[in-house]
Amino acid sequence: MVLTPEDAGELLTLQRAAYGYRQGEGLGSRLLGLVEQRLPAAVGTVRLFTGERSTGNLRLHDRFGYRETHRTPTPGGYARVHLEKPVPIPVTGTRD
Numbered sequence: 001m002v003l004t005p006e007d008a009g010e011l012l013t014l015q016r017a018a019y020g021y022r023q024g025e026g027l028g029s030r031l032l033g034l035v036e037q038r039l040p041a042a043v044g045t046v047r048l049f050t051g052e053r054s055t056g057n058l059r060l061h062d063r064f065g066y067r068e069t070h071r072t073p074t075p076g077g078y079a080r081v082h083l084e085k086p087v088p089i090p091v092t093g094t095r096d
Contacts, residue, residue: 028056028057028060029063029064032064036087045084045085046066047082048061048082048083049081049082050081052078052080068083069084070082
């Protein structure tokens, strides 16, 4: 997983993948859950993207509460689906 900070209070997850032979084992759910649990307290939005043909990823992100914001075309002829999720900032200032 590659994480890239954006503006203050936002985090963009650029890449998250499991090798084909490991897909379906819950690795994506565990990775995404760990990222969300360990976000700095100041992060209020997580944004990510996946390909429109990645139906498993789209289902996973939907289960985690991510919503599609827009789509952009790619040179490969498919759309990149952009998603985001607001993350409530806890009163304590930490997510532990």
